[in-house]
Amino acid sequence: MREPVRSTRITGWGMHAPELVLTNADLARIVDTSDEWIISRTGIRERRVAGPDETAASMAAIAGRRAIAVAGLEPDDIDLIVVATLTPDHLTPSTATLVREAIGNTRAAAMDLNAACSGFVYGYVTAHAFIKGRLARHVLVIGSDLLTRFLDYDDRTTCVLFGDGAGAVVLSASPEPSGAHGIEIAAEPAGAYKLWIPAGGSRRPASPESVARGEHYLRMDGPDVYRYATRAIAATARTAIERARLRRDDIDLFIPHQANSRIIEAVARGLHVPMERMFVNLDRYGNTSAASIPIALAEAVDSGRVAVGDRLLVVAFGAGFTAGAVAFEWAADPAAGGRAAAIDASSVAVRRAADWQPPNPLPAKLAALLAASSPAAPDGAGPDDASHNPVEAAR
Numbered sequence: 312m313r314e315p316v317r318s319t320r321i322t323g324w325g326m327h328a329p330e331l332v333l334t335n336a337d338l339a340r341i342v343d344t345s346d347e348w349i350i351s352r353t354g355i356r357e358r359r360v361a362g363p364d365e366t367a368a369s370m371a372a373i374a375g376r377r378a379i380a381v382a383g384l385e386p387d388d389i390d391l392i393v394v395a396t397l398t399p400d401h402l403t404p405s406t407a408t409l410v411r412e413a414i415g416n417t418r419a420a421a422m423d424l425n426a427a428c429s430g431f432v433y434g435y436v437t438a439h440a441f442i443k444g445r446l447a448r449h450v451l452v453i454g455s456d457l458l459t460r461f462l463d464y465d466d467r468t469t470c471v472l473f474g475d476g477a478g479a480v481v482l483s484a485s486p487e488p489s490g491a492h493g494i495e496i497a498a499e500p501a502g503a504y505k506l507w508i509p510a511g512g513s514r515r516p517a518s519p520e521s522v523a524r525g526e527h528y529l530r531m532d533g534p535d536v537y538r539y540a541t542r543a544i545a546a547t548a549r550t551a552i553e554r555a556r557l558r559r560d561d562i563d564l565f566i567p568h569q570a571n572s573r574i575i576e577a578v579a580r581g582l583h584v585p586m587e588r589m590f591v592n593l594d595r596y597g598n599t600s601a602a603s604i605p606i607a608l609a610e611a612v613d614s615g616r617v618a619v620g621d622r623l624l625v626v627a628f629g630a631g632f633t634a635g636a637v638a639f640e641w642a643a644d645p646a647a648g649g650r651a652a653a654i655d656a657s658s659v660a661v662r663r664a665a666d667w668q669p670p671n672p673l674p675a676k677l678a679a680l681l682a683a684s685s686p687a688a689p690d691g692a693g694p695d696d697a698s699h700n701p702v703e704a705a706r
């Protein structure tokens with residue numbers, strides 16, 4: 312007889328950040344901005360940029376393999392793969408099907424989920440529901456986004472904010488009773504066109520005109536998004552905490568979506584929570600959209616900020632508008648995070664179309680910046696040479 316599912320818990324976690332580092336000073340060379348403006352308005356110092364051969368699927372697969380290793384599982388133990396992304400490799404097939412093959416899984420169901428920057432929290436809740444409904448025992452939930460390819464490097468109000476990366480967790484069924492657990496997910500469609508990419512979908516398929524008008528780039532009303540974010544994060548967090556039958560003071564660590572340190576500080580003030588209990592790593596990654604919470608979670612656990620029995624709150628907001636929060640008790644041994652080191656990024660490969668060779672996918676201005684920053688490779692320099700990271704090497 313199968314044991315009863317009494318709760319779900321995170322058993323594995325992992326992340327992948329591309330190697331290329333783009334600093335505020337680098338950006339100031341192509342757009343009218345400054346390190347001082349970006350740091351004072353956002354807290355961001357640098358972000359990662361996926362190289363020409365990296366995609367949402369390749370980053371997701373590396374983070375996913377690491378989470379599976381940390382959980383002490385084999386790829387085929389996973390029953391369902393959910394990839395939260397708004398920057399899939401293609402409109403179809405789903406990024407999740409590419410990830411399934413790349414991680415060496417032969418049996419899982421696989422699907423993408425688009426709830427923008429709230430995608431990881433929506434994915435976590437989906438996984439929780441599948442497990443509680445006995446449709447899955449181990450679910451791999453991945454947030455992977457590659458927004459640097461969808462930014463207009465002439466628009467200083469958006470191009471400084473985002474970076475690339477992926478983070479993942481394995482959520483597993485447990486016969487143990489659940490500790491505190493509370494969920495809230497929400498949507499507010501009045502904000503639909505406050506943060507959006509106009510073209511490339513069925514309302515406006517790609518055309519020479521849509522490209523010429525820059526309609527494939529992210530557009531944002533920053534101040535309106537800011538107002539929504541501070542309100543939605545606080546309200547969503549409060550509801551999830553209440554549903555877990557906890558009080559704010561019971562939460563040991565808040566892991567908010569890493570969009571802007573001013574938003575996180577405003578939420579901390581509104582919730583009367585000291586900043587020491589807010590995890591912040593956006594200074595090094597910028598806003599990585601659906602990847603931001605699982606990357607932050609992995610870094611929080613691996614840096615010793617989380618112990619067994621701690622109560623955590625993850626809370627996100629994003630385009631849509633969407634928002635979501637989960638309050639839960641941490642049950643896994645943080646030391647297991649060390650197992651992620653066994654997964655080398657170069658060992659994970661994603662299938663490509665045999666008869667189609669895309670050109671360099673980086674936006675021209677970004678590609679030119681990276682190329683200009685790269686000193687001519689000395690004779691015989693291979694991919695392991697420091698010049699392989701052009702921006703880093705140019706410092």
Ligand code: COA
Nearest residue numbers: 343344345348352428467468471533534536537570571629
């Ligand atoms: N460098 C220099 N100046 C910039 C700039 C940049 N990167 N971006 C905007 N500015 C300028 C504006 O042009 C404006 O100049 P003006 O007064 O001469 O017109 C001025 O700074 C103020 O612009 P504003 O948009 O009012 O700034 P702000 O204080 O609201 O900060 C954001 C802008 C984007 C940082 C802020 O609105 C924000 O964080 N919004 C939320 C964004 C977000 O989180 N998005 C992702 C959601 S998942």
